[in-house]
Amino acid sequence: xxTIKDIAQKLGVSVSTVSKGLNGAKDISEDLRxxxxxxxxxxxxxxxxxxxxxxxxxVIFIENMDYETNGDFGHEIVSGFEESALKDDWAVDxxxxxxxxxxxxPYDSLLMENGYSGxxxxxxxxxxxxxxxFAETNFPTVLLDNFIPVNPHVACIGTDSFEGIxxxxxxxVRLGHEKIxxxxxxxxxxxxxxxxxxxxxxxxxxxxSINPGLAxxxxxxxxxxxxxxxxLLSQGVTAILCGNDLIAAGVIDSIRDRGYKVPEDISVVGxxxxxxxxxxxxxxTTIRQDCSKLGKSGFFALQSMMEQVAxxxxxxxxxxxxxxxxxxxxxxxxxxxxxxxxxxxxxxPLLYETYLKKNLMESQSSE
Amino acid sequence: xxTIKDIAQKLGVSVSTVSKGLNGAKDISEDLRxxxxxxxxxxxxxxxxxxxxxxxxxVIFIENMDYETNGDFGHEIVSGFEESALKDDWAVDxxxxxxxxxxxxPYDSLLMENGYSGxxxxxxxxxxxxxxxFAETNFPTVLLDNFIPVNPHVACIGTDSFEGIxxxxxxxVRLGHEKIxxxxxxxxxxxxxxxxxxxxxxxxxxxxSINPGLAxxxxxxxxxxxxxxxxLLSQGVTAILCGNDLIAAGVIDSIRDRGYKVPEDISVVGxxxxxxxxxxxxxxTTIRQDCSKLGKSGFFALQSMMEQVAxxxxxxxxxxxxxxxxxxxxxxxxxxxxxxxxxxxxxxPLLYETYLKKNLMESQSSE
Numbered sequence: 001x002x003t004i005k006d007i008a009q010k011l012g013v014s015v016s017t018v019s020k021g022l023n024g025a026k027d028i029s030e031d032l033r034x035x036x037x038x039x040x041x042x043x044x045x046x047x048x049x050x051x052x053x054x055x056x057x058x059v060i061f062i063e064n065m066d067y068e069t070n071g072d073f074g075h076e077i078v079s080g081f082e083e084s085a086l087k088d089d090w091a092v093d094x095x096x097x098x099x100x101x102x103x104x105x106p107y108d109s110l111l112m113e114n115g116y117s118g119x120x121x122x123x124x125x126x127x128x129x130x131x132x133x134f135a136e137t138n139f140p141t142v143l144l145d146n147f148i149p150v151n152p153h154v155a156c157i158g159t160d161s162f163e164g165i166x167x168x169x170x171x172x173v174r175l176g177h178e179k180i181x182x183x184x185x186x187x188x189x190x191x192x193x194x195x196x197x198x199x200x201x202x203x204x205x206x207x208x209s210i211n212p213g214l215a216x217x218x219x220x221x222x223x224x225x226x227x228x229x230x231x232l233l234s235q236g237v238t239a240i241l242c243g244n245d246l247i248a249a250g251v252i253d254s255i256r257d258r259g260y261k262v263p264e265d266i267s268v269v270g271x272x273x274x275x276x277x278x279x280x281x282x283x284x285t286t287i288r289q290d291c292s293k294l295g296k297s298g299f300f301a302l303q304s305m306m307e308q309v310a311x312x313x314x315x316x317x318x319x320x321x322x323x324x325x326x327x328x329x330x331x332x333x334x335x336x337x338x339x340x341x342x343x344x345x346x347x348x349p350l351l352y353e354t355y356l357k358k359n360l361m362e363s364q365s366s367e
Numbered sequence: 368x369x370t371i372k373d374i375a376q377k378l379g380v381s382v383s384t385v386s387k388g389l390n391g392a393k394d395i396s397e398d399l400r401x402x403x404x405x406x407x408x409x410x411x412x413x414x415x416x417x418x419x420x421x422x423x424x425x426v427i428f429i430e431n432m433d434y435e436t437n438g439d440f441g442h443e444i445v446s447g448f449e450e451s452a453l454k455d456d457w458a459v460d461x462x463x464x465x466x467x468x469x470x471x472x473p474y475d476s477l478l479m480e481n482g483y484s485g486x487x488x489x490x491x492x493x494x495x496x497x498x499x500x501f502a503e504t505n506f507p508t509v510l511l512d513n514f515i516p517v518n519p520h521v522a523c524i525g526t527d528s529f530e531g532i533x534x535x536x537x538x539x540v541r542l543g544h545e546k547i548x549x550x551x552x553x554x555x556x557x558x559x560x561x562x563x564x565x566x567x568x569x570x571x572x573x574x575x576s577i578n579p580g581l582a583x584x585x586x587x588x589x590x591x592x593x594x595x596x597x598x599l600l601s602q603g604v605t606a607i608l609c610g611n612d613l614i615a616a617g618v619i620d621s622i623r624d625r626g627y628k629v630p631e632d633i634s635v636v637g638x639x640x641x642x643x644x645x646x647x648x649x650x651x652t653t654i655r656q657d658c659s660k661l662g663k664s665g666f667f668a669l670q671s672m673m674e675q676v677a678x679x680x681x682x683x684x685x686x687x688x689x690x691x692x693x694x695x696x697x698x699x700x701x702x703x704x705x706x707x708x709x710x711x712x713x714x715x716p717l718l719y720e721t722y723l724k725k726n727l728m729e730s731q732s733s734e
Binding site for chain 1: 451516517519526527530533534657660663664667670671674675676677678679680681682683684685686
């Protein structure tokens with residue numbers, strides 16, 4: 001491993017100058033300090049104190065995610081991380097960082113100057129300047145819901161989208177839904193691309209036809225729904241799975257604005273289980289992420305990388321929280337098969353559900 | 368949490384009888400002992416001593432995997448697990464288990480009787496009787512290369528197949544290969560299905576056409592290759608990616624038996640990096656799994672579940688180990704474009720590689 005002497009030699013300056021540069025002393029020029037840091041990083045230098053008990057410091061970087069108030073999505077993640085880290089004698093700092101901050105503070109330099117041994121990164125998107133820093137960093141770095149290929153110092157954590165969405169689709173199918181739309185968050189974000197893939201895989205796993213018009217990207221905000229709901233309704237969907245709970249709330253608003261009822265006419269499923277989901281009227285059935293445990297798993301992934309075990313992905317189990325925004329599908333969806341039988345079934349939802357379950361089982365066992 | 372008293376009440380027997388049943392005393396009948404265990408499990412009883420320092424015991428179950436000799440695939444996994452577990456004051460037992468053993472020893476009972484707090488399970492297939500026990504267990508259980516849906520007490524660990532296979536395909540494409548076959552292990556095993564999905568995804572990500580005849584399941588043994596290689600060669604493949612290193616060795620044998628050379632005529636890539644890969648002639652380029660680190664990550668996943676953080680999947684970074692079984696693709700694959708240019712390029716492999724890289728970049732940037 002490189003020493004201070006190696007850095008000094010490479011730069012042709014004294015050891016004490018390097019030491020000043022690394023420790024942020026004010027009596028060397030900013031230019032020289034940056035050169036010292038860049039060289040230290042290039043040579044893979046690590047401050048000796050980095051893994052000492054006295055100076056065990058980790059950092060959480062947050063962008064574009066609320067975390068300061070109890071109930072904020074980020075709040076529980078931060079608390080979970082801190083709880084595990086403090087138990088293991090690490091101090092934790094938190095930075096709220098934006099685009100400009102990232103441009104003016106290269107990632108590795110910031111960690112080295114402040115003596116951080118690793119970081120948890122929340123709320124970043126592919127546009128963030130540090131995403132290219134992460135591809136090259138030697139500091140253990142854990143990204144929530146983002147993936148950096150190849151670099152063994154960077155891990156992805158999150159909740160298993162494939163399992164969560166499959167649970168939701170499975171539940172909808174058991175209630176007779178076939179025409180299930182997916183109103184996703186932003187295209188090009190790692191997590192929404194993964195959820196789209198999960199939706200397509202689950203639909204196909206349930207032998208439901210995939211209609212590109214029903215798999216729609218929008219934005220992770222409540223207002224996103226109203227541009228898309230009319231189109232989905234006109235295609236005859238009976239259920240809308242949403243990229244998060246905010247979209248689900250917006251979808252329910254829009255469905256009602258158009259004179260339909262949730263769940264009698266259309267069922268709606270969210271993702272995340274933010275407090276709004278339980279408080280909404282009707283309470284929203286949703287795929288729950290346990291944020292406190294996400295925070296803990298972020299710490300475990302950092303620990304693992306600090307012990308040289310390079311985690312690629314560490315995904316937690318989701319759970320499906322069943323509330324009132326989902327009901328039995330309106331029988332019209334199978335009315336093409338047999339009008340008489342359907343109207344009979346329509347009169348008795350329980351019979352209808354039994355019929356569907358039986359048919360499902362038959363179609364599964366006949367494969 | 369249920370107590371011994373609850374079990375006694377439910378069964379209508381004395382507390383001391385329950386205690387004898389739980390501790391394997393010989394002076395109660397086998398039938399009654401089984402009833403006590405079944406009720407204890409049903410009520411979610413946990414021995415008080417389970418998490419005590421004095422009796423911290425974990426167990427590794429192995430089937431169908433060599434582990435006793437240095438260099439065996441399982442040996443490094445077991446050592447890595449033990450190393451991390453012992454450091455944290457856990458004792459580790461190892462059982463080699465077969466089908467009959469599983470049938471005669473229900474999983475939860477075995478753990479409870481022996482005071483194990485959790486287990487690492489290696490080498491199991493979907494046919495193993497315990498796979499249905501895992502779906503219901505309350506004991507923290509980590510499966511290598513197998514996935515049990517929904518149960519929060521069971522985690523999957525492994526190496527990220529998607530990343531590994533994408534690295535290999537990427538490397539082959541950069542050397543001019545387009546017609547890349549995948550000779551996989553057994554169909555229906557979780558890991559080979561995942562690797563097949565990874566191959567298809569990577570081929571499509573590299574804009575290469577997918578030909579079902581080139582994506583073939585066989586078995587994870589060296590002899591598997593000889594039935595499939597002739598068919599792949601007759602389809603004009605220039606590279607064969609294999610489900611593991613044993614298959615790769617068999618593929619190279621078969622290619623030679625038919626008078627072709629590796630890598631001059633056909634390139635071959637393995638998976639795992641068992642000692643055979645480096646020792647083979649030519650040494651085999653392969654997607655490396657770090658077995659010792661897999662063992663460690665198995666322990667980390669158990670730890671995580673014991674702290675109530677339900678891991679679904681914990682996947683490690685693979686690496687691509689470049690050896691001599693891969694070469695530049697024979698130019699005939701692009702000879703349909705321009706015979707003259709190709710023969711020029713053929714005379715100069717370096718020029719050829721530069722040409723391909725340039726074309727690759729152009730085709731990427733023109734999208």
